[in-house]
Amino acid sequence: MRVPWSDPRVIFPLVAGAIALGLLVHVKQPIEPQESVVAVHDYIQQLPKGSAVLLAVDFDPQAMAELRPMTEAIIEQCLDQDLHVVGMTFWPLGAQLGYDMFKTVADEPRFRDKEAGRDYVYLGYKPGDLSQVITNMGENLLTTFPQDYRNRPTGTMPIFRDVKSLRNVKYIIDLAAGSTPDAWIIFGGDKYNVPMAVGCTAISGPDLYVRLKNHQINGLVAGLRGAADYETLLQKAGLGVGGMFAQSLIHVMIVLFVIAGNVAFFVGKRRQRRRG
Amino acid sequence: MRPIKLTIPLALALLFGIFGFGIQYVVHPWAADTKEVIALWSRVIGGIATLLGIYSLVHLHMTKIQRKQEGWGYSLFFFLGFLVITAAVVYNGGRWLLSAKVEQSVYDLLYEALYVSAGATMFSLLGFYIASAAVRTFRARSFEAALLLAAAIVVMVGQVPIGAMISPYFPGISEWALSVPNMAAKRAIMMGVSLGAIATSLRIIFGLERSYLGGGD
Amino acid sequence: MAKSSKTDLIVALTCTGVLVIANAVLFAAGKLPVRQEGIADWPRTLVLLGGVVMTIAIFSFLYKDNPFFRAAENLFVGVGLGVTTMVMWYDFLKPDIYDKLVAPALNPAMQVQHSDLVLLVPIALGAMVLLRISRSYGWVSRYPMAFLVGYGAGFGIQPTIHSNILKNMQYTVVPTPVHWAGWAVVGLAVVLLAATAYFASKGGRLALALRIASGALALAYVIARATRAPQGPPVGGTEDLAWALFGAAAVLMAVAGYFASRGAKVNAWLWSIGGTAALIFLVNRLASTLLQGGTAAQAFASMDSIIILLGVFSVLCYFVFSLEHRGAVGALSRVGIIFLMVAFGASFGYSVMARESLVIGRFQFLLSDWLHLF
Numbered sequence: 041m042r043v044p045w046s047d048p049r050v051i052f053p054l055v056a057g058a059i060a061l062g063l064l065v066h067v068k069q070p071i072e073p074q075e076s077v078v079a080v081h082d083y084i085q086q087l088p089k090g091s092a093v094l095l096a097v098d099f100d101p102q103a104m105a106e107l108r109p110m111t112e113a114i115i116e117q118c119l120d121q122d123l124h125v126v127g128m129t130f131w132p133l134g135a136q137l138g139y140d141m142f143k144t145v146a147d148e149p150r151f152r153d154k155e156a157g158r159d160y161v162y163l164g165y166k167p168g169d170l171s172q173v174i175t176n177m178g179e180n181l182l183t184t185f186p187q188d189y190r191n192r193p194t195g196t197m198p199i200f201r202d203v204k205s206l207r208n209v210k211y212i213i214d215l216a217a218g219s220t221p222d223a224w225i226i227f228g229g230d231k232y233n234v235p236m237a238v239g240c241t242a243i244s245g246p247d248l249y250v251r252l253k254n255h256q257i258n259g260l261v262a263g264l265r266g267a268a269d270y271e272t273l274l275q276k277a278g279l280g281v282g283g284m285f286a287q288s289l290i291h292v293m294i295v296l297f298v299i300a301g302n303v304a305f306f307v308g309k310r311r312q313r314r315r316g
Numbered sequence: 317m318r319p320i321k322l323t324i325p326l327a328l329a330l331l332f333g334i335f336g337f338g339i340q341y342v343v344h345p346w347a348a349d350t351k352e353v354i355a356l357w358s359r360v361i362g363g364i365a366t367l368l369g370i371y372s373l374v375h376l377h378m379t380k381i382q383r384k385q386e387g388w389g390y391s392l393f394f395f396l397g398f399l400v401i402t403a404a405v406v407y408n409g410g411r412w413l414l415s416a417k418v419e420q421s422v423y424d425l426l427y428e429a430l431y432v433s434a435g436a437t438m439f440s441l442l443g444f445y446i447a448s449a450a451v452r453t454f455r456a457r458s459f460e461a462a463l464l465l466a467a468a469i470v471v472m473v474g475q476v477p478i479g480a481m482i483s484p485y486f487p488g489i490s491e492w493a494l495s496v497p498n499m500a501a502k503r504a505i506m507m508g509v510s511l512g513a514i515a516t517s518l519r520i521i522f523g524l525e526r527s528y529l530g531g532g533d
Numbered sequence: 534m535a536k537s538s539k540t541d542l543i544v545a546l547t548c549t550g551v552l553v554i555a556n557a558v559l560f561a562a563g564k565l566p567v568r569q570e571g572i573a574d575w576p577r578t579l580v581l582l583g584g585v586v587m588t589i590a591i592f593s594f595l596y597k598d599n600p601f602f603r604a605a606e607n608l609f610v611g612v613g614l615g616v617t618t619m620v621m622w623y624d625f626l627k628p629d630i631y632d633k634l635v636a637p638a639l640n641p642a643m644q645v646q647h648s649d650l651v652l653l654v655p656i657a658l659g660a661m662v663l664l665r666i667s668r669s670y671g672w673v674s675r676y677p678m679a680f681l682v683g684y685g686a687g688f689g690i691q692p693t694i695h696s697n698i699l700k701n702m703q704y705t706v707v708p709t710p711v712h713w714a715g716w717a718v719v720g721l722a723v724v725l726l727a728a729t730a731y732f733a734s735k736g737g738r739l740a741l742a743l744r745i746a747s748g749a750l751a752l753a754y755v756i757a758r759a760t761r762a763p764q765g766p767p768v769g770g771t772e773d774l775a776w777a778l779f780g781a782a783a784v785l786m787a788v789a790g791y792f793a794s795r796g797a798k799v800n801a802w803l804w805s806i807g808g809t810a811a812l813i814f815l816v817n818r819l820a821s822t823l824l825q826g827g828t829a830a831q832a833f834a835s836m837d838s839i840i841i842l843l844g845v846f847s848v849l850c851y852f853v854f855s856l857e858h859r860g861a862v863g864a865l866s867r868v869g870i871i872f873l874m875v876a877f878g879a880s881f882g883y884s885v886m887a888r889e890s891l892v893i894g895r896f897q898f899l900l901s902d903w904l905h906l907f
Contacts, residue, residue: 046452048444052595055447059889059896064907069477072487101435105894106887132620133435133613136427165624167366168359169685171692176355179348183356187628191416226689226696242475242887246880249499250506254700263883264890265475283893288478290447290889295469297451302465305455325675329683336687354684357655361677363625364659366617371666373614393604394611401615405622414631417623425576429583431616434609436895437591443892444595446885460874467878472885485756492758494879496837500844501876503701504869507845508852510697517686517693528682529675530665 046301058293062286069284073269076252080237080259081117081273083211089122091210092203096224097127097141100134103217103241108141109267109280110239111215115145117274119154124199126209128163128185130173130220135165139189157188157197164189170223178206178232206232215239221248225256239266326523333521374398401426467493544596552589555904556582564905585903588895630656705845707838722750754836844872 073081084093095114099107118125129138142162146154154160163185166173176184181204182194194200202208212234214224221238229236235258238248242263251257261270264287267280339347377391404426409418456462473479474490519525559565566577590605634652637643658677665674729743850862851869858866900906 046448048448051448051451052444055444055889055892056896059893060900063893063896063900066907069481071477072480074491101432102439103891104432104436105440105891105897132617132624133431135620135624136424136616137432140424140428165620166359167621167625168355168362169681171685171689172355172358172362175351175688176359179352179355183352184359185628187632189417189624190419191623191628222697226692230696230700231692242883242890243880245883246494246498246876247502247506249494250503250701253495253499253503254704256696256700263475263886264893265886268477279894279897283890283897284477286893286896287886287889288476290893291472291476291886292478294447294450294885295472298454298465298469301451301454302456321672321675325679328676328679329686332680332683333687336684337690338687340688340691353651356652357658358681358684359625360629360652360655361659361662361681363621363629364656365662366621368663368665370614370618370621373610387603390603390607393607394614397608397611397613398615398618399611401612402618405615405619413622414627414636423619425580426612427616429580430587430608430612433584433898434587434591434605434612436891436898437588438606438609440888440891440895441591441594443888443890446888450881450885460870463871463874464878464881467875468882468885471879471882475882475886488758489755492755492837493875496840497844497872497875498879500841501848501869501872503705503841504845504848504852504872505876507698507701508849510693514690514693517690520682520686528678530671530678 051297054293055290058289059286062289063283065285066282067285069288071268071272071281071284073273074266076260076262077266077269078259078273080114080213080239080261081270083235083237083258084114084117084121084123087121087123087210090124092124092126092199092208093118094206094209094212095125095127096212096214096216096220097129097134097138098131098214098220099137099217099241100131101137104137105279105283106241106264106267107215107217107239108137109264109278110261110270111141112145113267113270113274113276113278113280114213114215114239115142115160116148116276119145119151119160122159124203125160126163126181126199126203127161129165130170131217132165132167135189138162139164157192158199161194161197161199162189163194170220171227174206174223174227175231178228181205206234209234212236213239216244217241219244221251221257225251230256237261322529325529326526330521330523333517337521397430401430467498541597541599545599545601548589548593552586556585559904581903585899588899592895701845705842707842722747725750758836843868848872 087093095111095118097111115125115127125142127138127142129135139162142160145151146156146160156162166184173184182200185194188194188197206212206228212224212228214221214236216224216238217240221240221244224238225236228234236256237259238251238257239261240248240263242265245260245262245266248257248260248262252260261267264280264283267278268284269280271278271280339351377394379385380388380391401423404421404423406413407422408415409421411418454465454468456465470486470493471490473482474486474488474493479486479490516525520528556565560573566574566581587605587609590601591609593599594602630652633649634645634656637645658680662674662677664670725743725747729740729747847865847869849869851858851866851873853862856862
């Protein structure tokens with residue numbers, strides 16, 4: 041039994057309409073942050089001032105909607121905590137995006153006293169096999185990145201006075217759209233005993249629960265929901281929180297249509313059996 | 317010619333494979349220095365190899381234009397985008413290619429205008445198609461399909477705030493489904509895939525797997 | 534002109550017209566980016582409009598494949614390649630090769646570091662990789678590839694075993710103390726599953742009822758598990774659900790009993806669902822009443838450990854294709870399929886969430902950044 045909403049000419053406008061409605065008619069929903077997100081927030085909160093946090097911004101504009109809000113939230117929290125944030129990426133097409141995110145946060149009026157090279161630095165992209173680059177970073181960060189993204193020498197930067205390799209980093213957070221968390225965990229966190237967390241797209245979320253339960257990462261921020269949770273913890277009304285009502289609407293719509301489609305399927309099957 | 321073209325590369329793969337495996341167990345400082353040097357060499361070789369990808373894409377579109385294949389006009393847009401960005405990179409805000417990268421240059425603006433929006437939109441098209449596919453084809457034709465459907469529905473509703481508003485059970489059941497049965501299955505899959513990856517690595521080292529060498533004899 | 538071409542042309546012209554009018558209105562209303570002095574910020578305005586045009590051109594594919602989409606797609610690929618070239622130069626070739634070897638060689642005031650001279654070796658090897666495109670000399674690229682791939686393969690074995698296999702085994706086979714109530718539930722589950730497996734081959738109403746009861750037990754555990762408090766007594770709400778289920782079970786069984794007493798052939802479903810609801814109620818009461826205080830968390834954690842162990846083992850068993858899936862192996866594989874279906878369902882749910890988030894991101898850009906509707 042064919043249902044009317046299964047036609048793409050009907051479902052596409054419905055999807056667009058539901059999302060537009062959800063964004064325009066913004067309804068505040070109670071957001072209860074998940075334990076795995078709270079773990080990341082709380083771990084950063086307890087890090088002593090001046091600790092180095094490595095942010096691997098491993099995504100490009102295609103995953104920006106989910107990962108940019110959480111990345112900016114994490115950078116904000118780290119700068120608020122007077123931590124030293126070191127950013128880099130394994131995605132060449134996201135290198136500029138990573139720089140833009142650091143700049144967007146650092147340009148906020150409350151971070152006017154933060155200086156690039158002293159409080160934060162964005163190192164850019166490095167090509168090569170992930171295992172080799174991470175190993176290189178694990179042994180010597182400055183030979184891996186002799187210059188930052190703006191081609192300023194890293195050897196003389198104050199931020200690297202006490203940070204020579206991954207062993208000196210207190211927390212690694214991989215914000216990933218692909219499979220880089222596995223490489224970071226295997227060749228970075230596990231090998232050099234550095235605590236790790238992962239921020240990922242919702243697609244990778246279920247797979248990373250294994251790493252969470254193995255205590256290979258101590259926190260997981262998955263998808264736009266994870267970004268909303270993080271913004272809630274920081275009491276910030278960002279794109280994550282802003283998109284939650286639209287996300288709720290579209291999910292409920294899809295679920296209702298799927299259930300209705302199944303009911304129609306079983307009714308149709310029954311009718312066919314009665315006829316035959 | 318065969319020893320030079322095939323046997324010696326396979327022997328090198330065996331040698332370096334055993335070396336790469338063994339160096340993990342050497343605690344002498346020499347091992348750490350050697351790993352660092354090899355990692356640097358791997359990065360440089362890998363980086364230069366990326367230029368192959370750039371060449372092949374340019375070659376593909378150039379061939380399309382030369383042979384006037386179907387849709388060759390669109391390849392002109394490819395070259396338009398490539399050349400405009402390359403020109404902006406070479407110009408580098410007036411300081412040209414050999415200087416440090418300039419902040420807020422034309423490249424930054426073009427990246428945001430042409431690449432960011434297009435890239436984000438390209439993948440967002442899937443949102444419409446996945447909704448359409450789910451609504452049209454997701455049917456509980458068997459017990460297993462019904463279980464998959466139920467798990468998907470519980471997770472979809474449980475992971476958004478409205479799930480907690482509909483019923484307080486949704487977030488809890490969703491979290492349990494992710495932390496226990498999903499995690500158990502993914503753990504087993506990860507172990508199986510890792511065993512397969514190790515088997516493939518051993519096949520490469522012992523010369524049974526030669527696809528990485530490329531075609532020819 | 535064919536009717537569809539005429540329709541497409543009208544759609545294209547309408548969309549272009551709407552776009553132009555919308556931007557004109559936004560410009561007139563002062564909604565497009567301006568500098569602090571009030572002058573139009575043309576670079577930022579052009580960036581915004583460029584983004585809007587690219588977004589709409591790519592979204593036009595939802596209508597149908599069209600020249601605007603194809604042009605935008607190819608432009609996107611070309612720009613992407615340009616971006617890659619830029620990144621390769623400024624993030625790799627310039628700092629790692631040009632500034633270390635070429636710039637000092639060209640500038641007498643600078644000196645090449647002796648330690649950097651060794652970079653000539655990987656540069657030479659990289660050049661050999663580039664020969665892959667040559668038909669006659671492509672075999673030269675096998676040498677650096679053998680080094681890269683062979684070393685990488687060997688290098689990755691030990692960390693993969695440690696992080697992907699040993700760690701997983703360590704946290705799967707976990708010695709956890711099981712609360713006695715947990716053993717009671719496990720015992721009930723084992724009896725029920727064994728009975729289901731035994732009677733399944735015989736068919737009939739009993740087999741159906743046992744299957745439903747097995748599922749009901751699983752459902753009862755999930756519901757009880759989902760509503761427990763991390764510490765302390767179970768959260769309220771299970772009681773209401775349990776009583777509601779008991780009420781539903783009582784009504785269904787009363788209805789079934791009434792029609793059965795009138796000699797009607799009562800559908801087994803009514804009996805099964807009634808029995809199922811009663812079973813859910815009983816297990817829920819058992820869990821809520823007996824698992825009090827902090828032992829609730831411990832009991833559930835130990836139950837989960839057993840389920841995880843069963844899940845990992847059964848899924849691994851499913852993937853062993855060298856053994857025929859019959860008898861005990863077949864039964865275990867069937868259990869593995871159940872775990873896999875839940876995992877794939879969860880993955881599908883998250884995939885939908887991910888893709889819809891991307892659409893939300895684009896709509897946020899169009900409705901907020903461009904149209905300033907919120």
